[in-house]
Amino acid sequence: MPWHVKCYACLCGLLCLLSLQGEQREMEEEVEGAEKRISKSSQKGLKAGWTRGTFILRKDHLEKIKSLAYWERKQVKEVMDEVLEDYLRRKRIKPMRSK
Numbered sequence: 201m202p203w204h205v206k207c208y209a210c211l212c213g214l215l216c217l218l219s220l221q222g223e224q225r226e227m228e229e230e231v232e233g234a235e236k237r238i239s240k241s242s243q244k245g246l247k248a249g250w251t252r253g254t255f256i257l258r259k260d261h262l263e264k265i266k267s268l269a270y271w272e273r274k275q276v277k278e279v280m281d282e283v284l285e286d287y288l289r290r291k292r293i294k295p296m297r298s299k
Contacts, residue, residue: 265279265280265283
């Protein structure tokens, strides 16, 4: 059997295992977080109180955040949480008007 056919078969098997593992993880999350209601797809797979967001930022800031996370052995989301927590702590924030 040619090498690329073997590689393709191995890759298909790996992808199958990963998808099964993902399904198992989703089922475990449903059981563990039965009381946690997911109202948006951006909350799927996250702990309570967290959500996903997409933001545009300067490249140099992103590189500094990634470096900081690497050297402090943290995830980028942990560094961003600390940065935002520190920044917001020093601000007086009025609630937005509801629509």
